[in-house]
Amino acid sequence: MAWDPETTDSQDWDERGLRLVAETTAGTWIVDHVHNFDHTVAALVPPVFGSDARIFHPASTIDDDPVRWADAAAANGTIAHPVMEWGSIVGGWRISGQEGLWQDAPATGSLPAATTRALADILRRFTRTRDHCWFAHWEGSGFITPPSNCSRLPMPNRRMVLFSGSIDLADTRFGANRWFPTGMSPHVWWPDDHAWCVATDIDLMTTYLGASADCVDAVLADGALEALPARPDQGITWDSDTINPLPSSPSGL
Incomplete structure (x- = not known):
């Protein structure tokens, strides 16, 4: 195609x-x-x-190049795994970017x-x-x-x-x-x-x-x-990542 x-x-x-x-x-x-x-x-x-x-x-750089979650996790010292959540691997849901790594979140x-x-x-x-x-x-x-x-x-x-x-x-x-x-x-x-x-x-x-x-x-x-x-029974919520540190809720509550 x-x-x-x-x-x-x-x-x-x-x-x-x-x-x-x-x-x-x-x-x-x-x-x-x-x-x-x-x-x-x-x-x-x-x-x-x-x-x-x-x-x-994918996340993206300032030049709009894609950034893989595994690379973001490696750069932040966290673990990439099937149930990882973005806020858990980068350290929070309110982070607006990381210089030299990513500009826009997924x-x-x-x-x-x-x-x-x-x-x-x-x-x-x-x-x-x-x-x-x-x-x-x-x-x-x-x-x-x-x-x-x-x-x-x-x-x-x-x-x-x-x-x-x-x-x-x-x-x-x-x-x-x-x-x-x-x-x-x-x-x-x-x-x-x-x-x-x-x-x-x-x-x-x-x-x-x-x-x-x-x-x-x-x-x-x-x-x-x-x-x-x-897996069908796998959690999909923001707090489903039980391996990496759990950040504050993305809603702020």
């Missing part, structure tokens, strides 16, 4: 070619299997796959476009329906204005609007335009054959994947991604 970020990253979902779906039954299997917001991976990705992975959104609630493209290039090899995929976006993100009469996918605590298109559109930035090209990624996406499922919660700096063992192994081995194995 020849991605063209110069022309596509600043286009909203309709310009990219995604289709708004009136009925959300294509996502019923996800709603039926995810846990009821119990703050585990299984609350985001249906625990029906052979394996799971956690994909870390994106919250959105899988960056370049990371999405790298992930999608792997996932397309592990589905028979790459041209028929589903993309759900939380209605309260502020990046979409769906019609009031459009059905919502009733994910726990996160009602979502559903779109369809090929896997080539996985990097769509909802709400993007020429003045604000960042936009926001889909929050849940999967192929029609249910071969895998990707979930990015609005409050998290990481994305979770449920898939076959072979698919997850391919993601873990790809140098363009920073990913580690995950």
Whole structure:
């Protein structure tokens, strides 16, 4: 697939070619299997796959170069591991940057476009329906204005609007335009054959994947991604890192 970020990253979902779906039954299997917001991976990705992975959104330098969490941990004398949290490895949630290391913290609630493209290039090899995929976006993100009469996918605590298109559109930035090209990624996406499922919660700096063992192994081995194995019962909250020192709550409470 020849991605063209110069022309596509600043286009909203309709310009990219995604289709708004009136009925959300294509996502019923996800709603039926995810846990009821119990703050585990299984609350985001249906625990029906052979394996799971956690994909870390990169931080970035002042020149917009990606910074891996493992490198940030090494520089701060903390430990990189599958349940690490950004605030724990850099020493706090209110740190605005570390000179010579990173300038901007990992994106919250959105899988960056370049990371999405790298992930999608792997996932397309592990589905028979790459041209028929589903993309759900939380209605309260502020990046979409769906019609009031459009059905919502009733994910726990996160009602979502559903779109369809090929896997080539996985990097769509909802709400993007020429003045604000960042936009926001889909929050849940999967192929029609249910071969895998990707979930990015609005409050998290990481994305979770449920898939076959072979698919997850391919993601873990790809140098363009920073990913580690995950478990359905793994915690996803800011205080889930029990190995590194626990900083103050990101809410300040």
